[in-house]
Amino acid sequence: MTGFRLNWMNLRDGDSGKVLWQGDDDLSSSEAEHEARVPKKILKCKSVAREINFSSELEMKRFRLEQRVYFKGECLEEWFFEFGYVIPGSTNTWQNVIEAAASDQMIPSSVLNGNVVIENAFFDGNDEISRSKVRLFYV
Numbered sequence: 235m236t237g238f239r240l241n242w243m244n245l246r247d248g249d250s251g252k253v254l255w256q257g258d259d260d261l262s263s264s265e266a267e268h269e270a271r272v273p274k275k276i277l278k279c280k281s282v283a284r285e286i287n288f289s290s291e292l293e294m295k296r297f298r299l300e301q302r303v304y305f306k307g308e309c310l311e312e313w314f315f316e317f318g319y320v321i322p323g324s325t326n327t328w329q330n331v332i333e334a335a336a337s338d339q340m341i342p343s344s345v346l347n348g349n350v351v352i353e354n355a356f357f358d359g360n361d362e363i364s365r366s367k368v369r370l371f372y373v
Contacts, residue, residue, distance in 0.1 A: 237291030238262060238356070238363050241325065245272060248281025248331050262288075262356065262364040274343040274372045277334075285329045294320035294358040302353045305346070320358075343372035 244256035255272040276282060290297075297317040303310050315330050334340070350370040356363040 239289045241287040241289055243286050246283040247279045248283045261366055264366045268368040270368050271371045271373045277340055277343055281331050281333045283329055283331045287327045289325045290320050293322040296359040298357050300355045304351045306349050347372045
């Protein structure tokens with residue numbers, strides 16, 4: 235959809251609020267697979283807060299995100315988030331907290347590195363606005 239843009243995104247430690255990663259690439263663009271280099275210590279967080287800043291020229295009545303986490307092409311997790319109404323011509327910030335799996339269920343960063351792809355699909359109701367993929371590298 236023209237008129238929709240992700241301006242920036244960050245990932246924070248859900249307990250301390252400390253920013254662990256921030257990027258300002260428009261991750262809504264589906265033309266190529268994006269890459270993100272995030273610190274390994276994010277895998278030790280009990281929860282991660284993701285903050286997205288986006289702009290929309292158009293009104294959206296039911297803005298939502300479907301996120302899928304793939305490891306070597308296999309879907310490991312699915313998350314569904316609802317934002318709701320978006321005012322036309324607005325810029326908004328949206329934060330979600332994602333609880334981590336138990337530490338004994340976490341895959342080591344050396345195994346995950348470059349093998350995790352997060353697919354983000356944004357919708358207004360059932361109408362797809364944007365779909366993109368981000369490959370994660372743990373540094």
